[in-house]
Amino acid sequence: MAKNKSKSKSSAATASQGSGLNKLLLVLGLLTALLSSVIYFVEQNLNQFYIFDLKHLDDLSKRAIAKHGEDTRSVVQYIVTELNEKVPEHINLKEEWVFNNAGGAMGAMYIIHASVTEYLIIFGTAIGTEGHTGRHTADDYFHILSGTQLAYVPGEYEPEVYPAGSIHHLRRGDVKQYKMPEGCFALEYARGWIPPMLFFGFADGLSSTLDFPTLWDTTRITGREMINNLIKGKLPTAWLSVHLKNVGTGLERLWRDDCGQTVNSDRVKLKEGITMEVALEKAVVNWDTN
Template sequence: MRTFTFLVTLVALLTGFYRFFDSRLEQFYIFDPSHLHDLSQRAIAAHGDDTRAIVNYIVTELEEKTPGTHLNHDEEWVFNNAGGAMGAMYIIHASITEYLIIFGTAIGTEGHTGRHTADDYFNILQGTQLAYAPGSYEPEVYPQGSVHHLQRGVVKQYKMPESCFALEYARGWIPPMLFFGYADTFSSTLDFPTLWATTRITGREMISNLLKGKM
């Protein structure tokens, strides 16, 4: 009986905690989806199909305009396997309520988007992304310069037929998304060095930002 009472109390406390902070998430964000889309388009206009120069342009402006020291200045690329798709990512920012990464592949990939606890904004820097939602008979097409907004809780199939890179921004509850990002390691790839690298970088950035008062 005591155990049941404890569990009920714990669930009530966690639910209250979630609802309180979920309604106030906006106050923790330091990035703006409209600015990131505009920045991506300006970077493309300045550098065309030179993806490395586009990424450098984006990171340089973010370093100038982001408050405090909330960015990862080391371009640490790691593989990412999630939902059956494979690519690589460079983590620019990671905190409890936001992440900002460069994600992509030079040879194409396809998979499941995941059903997430955050809104995801996929700004196409190079190439094209296709997406499909159940019930549709036509693909969603996102070319260079466009943004694919995957709303929190929505799931799709996606494909990058050939080389494609994007500035990906997620805002919401980020930690639950890590389970999706880790699952393929245990179910298929068994690539534990990559898992460790991802955990080390993500954990370091999240803890660093927490210590700076950034949720």
């Protein structure tokens, strides 16, 4: 009799574990489908999410150089000031410089803007560097503000030379060796699918320099700016809630139970009158203070 009870309990435990695993696999499958749909949508509609104009950035860089010459600090301030006048809600005015190690090269960067589809930074060094550009899922435009950048591709016998005022366009999927022989700073603008580029940006820190304080600062600033720009409409929360329907009723039901059901333009109403923007803003504050 005791043996039968033991077998019964064992069977019940096994069934419970199997049920839990099935639920986990179902949720993971639904989340994968959601992520895939988001990636596909963004990929097919990237132009809708760009807030910076290529011609304006080129003109702005040249005007800043013409006005301030070799005073690179003033050149950067001129650029950031005008960008803040044009799209104030999307510009980071905190000049938070952090080291950046990527592809064997080392310099420093100031993140002006970071989002899912674009980033705009000042990148450079006062003493020179050299490395691998990386092969990216976005077009990368280096607007050279001071100094000279060199680039090389296999099969060529002469370097590409980019002096101050020029643009080095690294096309999506391409790769080059690049060098800043001496001091050189650039306004670097990437447009495309940004999140996969972060792996390249973190690889050296995780495998070589092991500079974890710098990695944390980079993660904190990038995450804060990306979340801020999500809140401010670069990927509206209402769009996300509506498109949950495409991944099945299971995840949609979880969304309704946890977050409420009312969608008003670019706002999602949560329980107890809390909006999605308020919830995300609180998360950003906690992220930045921690």
